[in-house]
Structure formats: C-alpha cells, structure tokens
Amino acid sequence: MINRPPASGHAQVFLPDAARPVSDEPYYEAVGEEIALFQAAYEDRIPVLLKGPTGCGKTRFVEYMAWRLRRPLVTVSCHDDLTASDLVGRYLITNAQTVWVDGPLARAVRAGAICYLDEIVEARRDTTVVIHPLADDRRMLPIEKRGELLEAPPEFMLVLSYNPGYQSVLKELKESTRQRFVAIEFRYPDVEVERRIVVAESGLDEENTEKLVRLAHLTRNLKGSGLDEGASTRLLVHAAKLMRRGIAPRTACAGAIAQALTDDPDMLRAVNELASSLF
Amino acid sequence: MPLPSSERPAPAAGERYAAHQLESQLGRLLEAVLSLRRTVTDIAESAAMLDRDGQAFVLHWTGVIARTNVELAFQFATAAPGTLARIDRSQTEAWVIHAIDAYDRDGLQSGTEALRETAPFEHAAAAVEFDAVARVLQLFVQGLSGRPLPLETAREAYTDTDTIFLPNRISRGATCEENFLHYKATVALLWAQTRHGTYSADLEKACNAYPDPRHALHTLNALEAIRLEAHIERELPGLARATAALRGEEPIDERCVPLLAPSATVEDSIRLIGEFYACASPPHDAYASVLQPGRAAAVRERRIAREKKAIRDALARLREEMGGDEAGAFTIEEAGARELSAAGEYVLELGGVPVSPPAELARLIDSVVQDLGQIPEDYLAIAGDAQPWYASRANRDALESGNEDQGGTQAYRYDEWDHARGHYRRGWCMLRETDVQPGDDEFVKRVYAKHASNIARLKRTFELVRGEERLLKRQPEGDGIDLDALVEGYCDMNAGTELPPLLFTRRRKIERDLAVMFMVDMSGSTKGWINEAEREALVMLCEALEALGDRYAIYGFSGITRRRCEVFRVKRFDEPYGALVRSRIAGIEPQDYTRMGAAIRHLTMRLDEVEARTKLLVTLSDGKPEDYSDNYRGEYGIEDTRQALLEAHKLGIRPFCITIDHEARDYLPHMYGAVNWTLVNDADQLPEKVAEIYRRLSA
Numbered sequence: 001m002i003n004r005p006p007a008s009g010h011a012q013v014f015l016p017d018a019a020r021p022v023s024d025e026p027y028y029e030a031v032g033e034e035i036a037l038f039q040a041a042y043e044d045r046i047p048v049l050l051k052g053p054t055g056c057g058k059t060r061f062v063e064y065m066a067w068r069l070r071r072p073l074v075t076v077s078c079h080d081d082l083t084a085s086d087l088v089g090r091y092l093i094t095n096a097q098t099v100w101v102d103g104p105l106a107r108a109v110r111a112g113a114i115c116y117l118d119e120i121v122e123a124r125r126d127t128t129v130v131i132h133p134l135a136d137d138r139r140m141l142p143i144e145k146r147g148e149l150l151e152a153p154p155e156f157m158l159v160l161s162y163n164p165g166y167q168s169v170l171k172e173l174k175e176s177t178r179q180r181f182v183a184i185e186f187r188y189p190d191v192e193v194e195r196r197i198v199v200a201e202s203g204l205d206e207e208n209t210e211k212l213v214r215l216a217h218l219t220r221n222l223k224g225s226g227l228d229e230g231a232s233t234r235l236l237v238h239a240a241k242l243m244r245r246g247i248a249p250r251t252a253c254a255g256a257i258a259q260a261l262t263d264d265p266d267m268l269r270a271v272n273e274l275a276s277s278l279f
Numbered sequence: 280m281p282l283p284s285s286e287r288p289a290p291a292a293g294e295r296y297a298a299h300q301l302e303s304q305l306g307r308l309l310e311a312v313l314s315l316r317r318t319v320t321d322i323a324e325s326a327a328m329l330d331r332d333g334q335a336f337v338l339h340w341t342g343v344i345a346r347t348n349v350e351l352a353f354q355f356a357t358a359a360p361g362t363l364a365r366i367d368r369s370q371t372e373a374w375v376i377h378a379i380d381a382y383d384r385d386g387l388q389s390g391t392e393a394l395r396e397t398a399p400f401e402h403a404a405a406a407v408e409f410d411a412v413a414r415v416l417q418l419f420v421q422g423l424s425g426r427p428l429p430l431e432t433a434r435e436a437y438t439d440t441d442t443i444f445l446p447n448r449i450s451r452g453a454t455c456e457e458n459f460l461h462y463k464a465t466v467a468l469l470w471a472q473t474r475h476g477t478y479s480a481d482l483e484k485a486c487n488a489y490p491d492p493r494h495a496l497h498t499l500n501a502l503e504a505i506r507l508e509a510h511i512e513r514e515l516p517g518l519a520r521a522t523a524a525l526r527g528e529e530p531i532d533e534r535c536v537p538l539l540a541p542s543a544t545v546e547d548s549i550r551l552i553g554e555f556y557a558c559a560s561p562p563h564d565a566y567a568s569v570l571q572p573g574r575a576a577a578v579r580e581r582r583i584a585r586e587k588k589a590i591r592d593a594l595a596r597l598r599e600e601m602g603g604d605e606a607g608a609f610t611i612e613e614a615g616a617r618e619l620s621a622a623g624e625y626v627l628e629l630g631g632v633p634v635s636p637p638a639e640l641a642r643l644i645d646s647v648v649q650d651l652g653q654i655p656e657d658y659l660a661i662a663g664d665a666q667p668w669y670a671s672r673a674n675r676d677a678l679e680s681g682n683e684d685q686g687g688t689q690a691y692r693y694d695e696w697d698h699a700r701g702h703y704r705r706g707w708c709m710l711r712e713t714d715v716q717p718g719d720d721e722f723v724k725r726v727y728a729k730h731a732s733n734i735a736r737l738k739r740t741f742e743l744v745r746g747e748e749r750l751l752k753r754q755p756e757g758d759g760i761d762l763d764a765l766v767e768g769y770c771d772m773n774a775g776t777e778l779p780p781l782l783f784t785r786r787r788k789i790e791r792d793l794a795v796m797f798m799v800d801m802s803g804s805t806k807g808w809i810n811e812a813e814r815e816a817l818v819m820l821c822e823a824l825e826a827l828g829d830r831y832a833i834y835g836f837s838g839i840t841r842r843r844c845e846v847f848r849v850k851r852f853d854e855p856y857g858a859l860v861r862s863r864i865a866g867i868e869p870q871d872y873t874r875m876g877a878a879i880r881h882l883t884m885r886l887d888e889v890e891a892r893t894k895l896l897v898t899l900s901d902g903k904p905e906d907y908s909d910n911y912r913g914e915y916g917i918e919d920t921r922q923a924l925l926e927a928h929k930l931g932i933r934p935f936c937i938t939i940d941h942e943a944r945d946y947l948p949h950m951y952g953a954v955n956w957t958l959v960n961d962a963d964q965l966p967e968k969v970a971e972i973y974r975r976l977s978a
Binding site: 084090095214218222250266274 | 518
C-alpha cells in the first residue's frame with residue numbers, strides 16, 4: 001500500500017537551460033519591414049505568426065529579434081505527437097515522489113522569454129488550443145494539473161511559424177488560432193539579397209554565388225510540378241559552403257540541393273541537368 | 280501477339296520458310312490491298328533470304344500492323360527485308376513502332392515516310408528515345424521557363440511557342456550521353472526561341488521578301504541560333520560549354536557579331552538574312568530544329584488574346600480586393616532588368632503603392648512580357664466591373680492545360696496500351712471532365728426513407744471506427760500517471776527492487792490518413808435498376824464516409840470512341856458532401872460505353888494530387904471494358920485497363936473493383952489482381968454491401 005499519496009511531495013524543478021539567451025548577434029539580412037513590425041508587436045504584446053516556406057530565414061529572424069530585444073529564446077520544434085503536456089509540463093516520478101516539471105512554454109512564460117513554436121501545424125490540433133489564453137489579452141497560461149494560473153510578464157512573447165505551402169488540408173492552422181496573431185509573411189529573398197546572404201554565410205565568390213542563386217530560381221519554377229518547394233536559401237548556403245571547401249560545383253549542387261529536394265529519379269536528374277547547365 | 284499457330288504452316292524449328300510459304304502467309308494477311316498487279320511475290324522472295332528470326336519478325340508485325348491499317352502493313356512488308364539487313368536487330372522494333380506512331384498521329388503518308396527513314400536507327404545502340412527522357416526534359420524546361428511548355432513528339436524539332444516538339448529519338452551522337460545532350464540543347468534552344476522573342480516579328484513576311492522564302496527561313500533559323508546561343512551562353516554557361524565541346528568550336532562569321540549583343544533581337548537576324556541568302560549553306564547549323572512561323576503566329580495570337588483577358592480579370596479582382604475604385608489605377612514598371620529572375624522583374628503599383636501580385640498574376644505578367652516585351656497600357660486600364668471569378672477560373676484552367684477545344688472544356692490526352700504492339704499509342708485518348716447535371720432531389724429523399732435504419736446502423740459502425748483512440752499504459756513518458764503501474768512499482772520498491780520506469784499513460788489517436796476515389800460505371804449497360812442501385816449505394820456510402828471522416832471523391836465515367844472519353848464529377852476531394860453533391864448523385868445517368876483505361880489514368884492523376892498515406896481507387900462496375908466500333912472490346916480493352924491499373928499501382932495507389940458481373944472471375948483477377956475485387960451477386964444488394972466492403976477494405 002501507499003503510505004503517502006504521491007501528490008503530497010510536489011517539488012518544482014526548472015531545467016538548467018530553461019531559456020537560451022542569444023549572446024552574439026546572429027547574421028540576418030532584412031528583406032522588408034519585418035524588423036519594425038516585429039518590434040512594434042513586441043512592444044504592444046501581440047503574438048506574431050511567421051509564414052513562409054522552409055529555409056527562408058524564419059528561425060534565423062526570431063533568433064535575431066531575440067538578440068535585438070535582449071530576451072532569452074525558447075524554441076520548440078513541433079511534431080505530430082506533441083501534446084499539451086509536452087508544452088506546459090507534467091509530473092514525473094522520482095524516488096517515490098511526483099515531481100512537477102515545467103514544459104518549455106511554462107518555462108518561457110516564467111522567464112519572460114520569447115517562445116518560438118516552430119512549424120506549429122505539425123503539432124496535434126488539440127495541442128494548439130493551450131496557447132489560446134496566452135495569445136490574447138489575457139496572457140495567461142493555465143496549468144490545470146497544478147491548479148496554477150501563470151500570468152505572463154510584459155517581456156514574454158509568443159511566436160509561431162508555419163508553412164502555408166503544405167497541400168494537406170490537415171496541416172492548416174485553425175482559424176481561431178491564426179486570428180490571434182499578427183502575421184509576417186516571408187518569401188525567398190530577391191536575387192540581390194539572396195546573393196548577399198549566400199556570400200556572407202559561406203564566403204563563396206561572386207560568380208559562383210550568382211549561378212547558385214539562379215539555380216535556386218530555376219528549381220523554384222518546378223514547384224508544383226513534382227517539387228513541393230524549390231531550393232531554399234538554406235540549401236544554397238549549404239551548397240556554397242561545400243563549394244568553398246573545394247568540392248566541384250556540380251557535385252556540391254547534386255548533394256546539397258538536388259538530393260535534398262527530391263528522391264524521384266527523374267526529378268533528381270532534371271535538377272542536376274539544370275545545375276550542370278549553369279556550372 | 281503471336282499469330283495463332285494454325286496460320287503458320289511452320290517448318291521445323293530453326294529452319295527458314297521457303298518463298299512460297301511466305302507468299303501464302305503474307306498473301307492472306309495483306310489480301311485486302313493486293314491485286315493482279317500488286318502481289319507479294321517480290322516481298323516473299325526477298326524475305327526468303329532472311330534468317331528464321333527475321334522472317335518471324337516480318338510475319339508477326341505484318342499481322343499486327345494489318346489490324347491497324349492493311350496498306351501500312353503492305354508498305355512495312357515491302358520495306359522490312361531491306362531494312363532488317365541494314366539495321367541492328369535491337370532497333371528493328373523501335374523502327375516499326377516509330378512508323379506506327381507516325382501513322383497514329385498523322386495518317387498513312389506519314390507512316391509510310393517513317394518506314395523509309397531508317398537512318399536514325401542505324402547507329403542504334405546509343406540512340407536516346409524521347410519516351411525515356413521526356414519527363415526529365417519536361418522538368419528541365421519547366422525549370423528554365425516561367426510558363427508551362429509541354430513537350431510532344433513530331434518529325435522535326437520546333438516550337439509553336441506553347442509546346443515544344445521534339446523528334447521521337449535522337450541518334451546523332453556516338454554515345455547515349457551525347458544524344459541526351461542533343462535533346463537537352465535542342466530543348467534549350469527552343470525554349471530560348473520563346474523566351475527571347477524569335478516569333479515576336481512577322482517571320483513569314485520577312486522571308487517572303489526573298490525569291491525562295493524557304494531558303495530565307497532556313498537562313499534565318501541559323502542566324503537565330505547564333506543569337507540565341509549567345510543568350511544561352513550568358514544564362515546557362517555550363518550547357519553552352521558542353522554543346523560547344525560536342526560539336527567543336529566554330530569561329531563565328533564576323534558579320535554575325537552584332538547578334539551576340541544582349542540587346543540583339545530577331546529584327547537584327549532578319550536584317551542579316553540578305554547577307555547570307557546567297558550562300559548555299561547557312562553560316563551555322565548545329566541544331567536539327569526548324570522554324571514554323573505559321574503555326575507559331577496562330578498559337579501566339581490566341582494566347583495573347585487569352586492572356587490579355589486573363590490579366591485584366593485578375594487585375595480587376597485584385598483592385599476589388601484592395602478597395603475598389605478608390606484604390607486608383609494600376610501602373611507597372613520594369614525594375615532593374617535581370618535575366619531569369621522572371622516574375623520579380625516587374626513592380627506592379629496600384630495608385631502609386633506597390634502591390635505584390637498573386638502568383639497566378641505574376642505568371643501571366645511574365646508570360647505577356649515574353650510575348651510582347653512589356654505590359655501594354657491598355658492591359659492595365661480596367662473598367663470597374665470585375666468579372667465573376669469563375670469566368671477567369673475557367674480561363675486559367677484552359678491556360679494551364681494549354682489545350683482548348685471548341686466546347687471550352689479542357690481536354691486531356693492519355694496514352695493507351697496496345698498489347699499487340701507491346702507499346703503505348705501516344706496521346707491516343709481524348710478525355711474531358713464535366714459535372715454531372717444535378718438530378719431530382721426527390722431521389723435522395725426516397726433513399727433516406729427506404730434505407731433509414733441501414734443508414735443509421737452504418738453511421739454508428741463507421742463512427743466507431745473513426746473515434747478510435749487508445750490509452751497506452753506503462754509508457755516511459757506521457758501525459759498522466761499510470762496508477763496501476765505506480766502501485767505495483769511502489770510495492771516492488773518497498774520490497775527492495777527498483778522503481779520501474781514505465782509509469783505513465785499516453786493517449787494516442789489512431790489516425791486514418793486515407794483518400795479514396797470512387798469511379799462509377801456510367802455506361803449504357805447500367806440503364807435501369809443497376810443505375811438505380813448504384814445511386815442508392817453512393818448515397819449510403821457518402822453518409823458512411825462522412826461519419827468516418829475519410830477524404831473521398833466520386834467520379835462517373837463513360838465515353839464513346841477514343842476521342843470522346845468522359846469523366847463526370849460527382850464530388851471532388853475538396854467539395855463538401857452537400858445538397859449539390861446529393862443532387863449530382865441523383866443525376867447520374869447511363870451514358871455510352873466503358874473505355875476504362877483513359878478514365879483510370881485520369882482519375883489516377885486526380886488521386887495522385889491528394890496527399891495521403893493510403894490511396895484507394897475503387898471501381899463500381901457492371902462488366903468488361905468495351906467501346907463502340909474500334910477494337911477496345913475484348914483482350915485489347917482488358918490489357919489496356921490492366922496496364923492503366925499497373926500505372927496507378929506504381930504511384931502507390933491501390934485499385935479495387937466492386938462488380939456485379941457474374942463472369943467477372945474470367946477477367947477481373949487479371950486486371951485487378953487475385954484479391955482486389957469482389958462480386959456482389961445481386962445489384963439490389965449494392966446499397967447495403969458497398970459501404971461494408973469499403974469498411975473492410977480500409978480497416
């Protein structure tokens with residue numbers, strides 16, 4: 001028999017890396033008004049939704065803003081098995097005691113951090129509901145299992161990202177969720193900016209960078225004809241880094257771009273043909 | 280397909296046929312086109328010189344072709360003995376298929392000519408077939424081009440600015456790689472013709488100024504190649520290097536130097552025709568492509584008119600969204616010209632404020648700029664009355680397919696499998712997709728009344744399947760604490776062992792990630808009670824599926840002849856099951872025949888567009904595939920259907936057939952596989968059975 005009910009021994013545990021401060025300035029190249037918009041939303045305590053295709057700089061932008069606003073950053077990569085308790089927290093059992101452990105969202109609220117839920121549509125649909133009270137003017141996080149109501153400090157900010165390019169109807173954001181946010185749309189940067197980014201991130205020479213950026217545009221033309229997305233800026237940076245290390249351009253593109261985009265043999269060959277037409 | 284053995288008075292294995300044996304066999308096959316003066320004696324004599332395999336080849340294909348066209352078979356038999364001696368055995372079949380394809384496409388004369396063209400098959404081993412590389416090239420050109428440029432085959436390579444036509448095979452080079460490069464370079468050149476405005480001038484008029492317009496056009500073609508190659512070299516340096524290596528560096532004639540400037544246009548090439556007109560051979564002719572100004576002009580004119588309307592509609596809609604008349608007028612400006620960054624080149628402004636055009640509009644703008652070099656003023660001056668969006672939506676669909684027919688509905692072309700040839704007939708079937716005309720609403724009410732208890736029962740069963748959520752116990756981590764495990768663990772711990780780690784519970788929803796396409800036979804043979812039963816079955820099925828939450832679509836199919844295959848929309852995947860869908864179900868009426876292959880290919884394409892872990896294609900049928908007049912009935916139709924299902928299978932789609940044909944056992948296992956079909960004994964049972972079968976199938 002149990003002598004003590006498990007609930008009597010609650011202790012509170014914070015994990016050491018509760019919120020990561022961003023100490024060095026991350027490299028970020030602004031493409032539009034997004035910095036001013038984000039800053040204004042932060043000052044008025046409105047949560048922000050970042051929309052855009054993968055690898056276009058959403059995560060980097062959040063890191064940059066966290067640095068700029070001098071707030072710690074808590075990032076959660078959402079997956080299809082992410083439950084509400086994964087975000088809020090749960091009881092664990094150690095030494096015949098139940099111990100409460102805050103989830104990343106609760107930690108971020110307590111620390112007044114920026115909480116970034118990456119690819120929020122990947123999470124189970126019921127999970128997204130727990131952020132609702134945090135995302136409107138209540139700014140509360142109810143922790144039902146503890147009967148606690150966390151009130152967010154003014155510095156706390158909620159940021160979501162999502163990729164509207166998914167075709168599946170299941171991966172759409174609920175209307176009730178999306179309407180609580182200020183949305184900032186990200187696209188792939190224009191040619192000039194993208195070239196600057198690739199040069200800055202990889203140190204590759206101008207000529208090859210120019211060709212890489214062109215290749216990205218050619219693959220983006222294939223979106224919808226067998227590719228879900230064209231080559232992202234991130235992939236260009238990868239390819240550029242390989243080339244910078246002396247890998248032949250066609251090999252670098254095959255590995256960092258073609259293979260990363262698709263497994264379909266015809267599509268692979270087509271992307272490689274495009275690359276070999278340029279390099 | 281081998282000839283029935285009774286028709287072959289076969290000599291002993293390995294021995295050759297004698298001339299008189301061949302003569303009698305060929306005579307029988309070609310009887311319809313023979314006369315006193317036109318006999319098969321000569322053919323038989325030259326065929327008698329072939330070895331046994333060669334003879335068998337001639338007899339087999341003469342028989343196969345004779346079923347398509349006897350005259351073509353005669354031409355084949357005449358040409359075959361000589362050709363077989365010249366070209367490699369591995370290529371003979373390609374040669375025959377090439378000719379039959381030409382016949383299918385353009386008729387007897389073209390087929391006969393193709394039989395005479397043996398040169399491409401002579402260096403055969405390294406030849407590259409269009410079919411083998413079509414998809415790669417298609418994607419390649421899609422990457423290069425802002426607008427869709429479908430690829431098709433034709434005798435000569437050219438573009439009409441909407442489609443790129445390429446030869447069936449290329450065997451100019453010594454290796455496969457070289458031949459592929461020829462294809463790629465030709466595609467790039469033809470793409471450059473559309474991209475850099477080869478057809479933006481009136482080429483016919485320019486060439487008619489010379490005594491021999493054909494020669495002038497030929498010269499112009501070569502000059503344009505020089506101009507466009509300079510573009511390709513700037514934009515695709517890797518490709519330019521590879522093609523230069525392939526044919527060796529040629530010095531460019533000094534007089535052509537102005538063509539190399541980025542700003543050179545087709546007008547500059549036209550001005551130079553005079554310089555080179557006197558030369559017998561043009562200055563430069565590395566590509567086997569031609570110019571087709573007549574066809575291009577017609578296509579271009581149609582597209583310009585269509586896109587003008589589409590742009591104006593899209594702009595009108597955009598302005599409506601941005602606040603209507605108060606928003607001001609559109610202006611458009613070129614922002615720093617930069618090659619290849621297609622849609623970003625233009626800045627669209629509304630009343631002085633830049634707006635970002637929707638993707639579709641950006642594509643239209645890009646396409647118009649390719650045709651006209653700019654967006655003319657009158658495109659932007661739109662009246663206040665915005666078109667209803669469906670009008671322009673229809674436009675857009677037609678635009679995307681590049682196919683328009685008289686009726687305005689989009690036509691799709693599908694290949695058909697000819698089992699006798701062992702090859703596809705390319706673009707053989709023309710299929711249109713239309714909505715079912717809504718029918719009598721009373722029908723659905725009657726079904727509800729008739730099957731009320733059944734529907735309620737079905738819904739309950741299906742809801743049970745849907746709501747499955749399992750509570751997983753004894754998990755290493757989870758949302759709740761598994762008290763049973765904890766109590767046991769606590770006891771264990773007090774007894775001196777360690778507390779076990781599996782103390783949590785977790786809820787897990789069993790998700791059904793499934794999309795199903797129902798393909799309903801609407802052939803004439805379903806008339807009467809079968810049709811009635813089908814419709815009732817569909818109503819009940821929809822009720823059940825709504826309870827289940829699976830994504831589903833329903834299409835009917837029918838048709839008469841290969842040019843009029845039809846697919847009828849009852850419910851698309853993204854359409855809710857509502858009054859409209861119900862009245863469409865009521866409106867399902869028997870139509871014509873069942874050419875199943877094309878319908879399966881089309882619906883496979885539709886199903887393939889949906890994202891789901893499991894995809895099902897369920898056919899509701901009452902008999903064998905068949906069609907009016909041509910030979911679709913029987914083995915041909917069964918084999919084509921089977922091939923279409925195999926194609927679907929390759930895309931990860933699982934086909935299944937529910938039939939009421941008692942003879943189904945004879946052919947369905949061959950088409951769908953041994954287990955992927957079921958027979959409902961009596962059409963009356965369809966309504967009750969279909970949903971149940973589906974539940975078993977998808978469990």
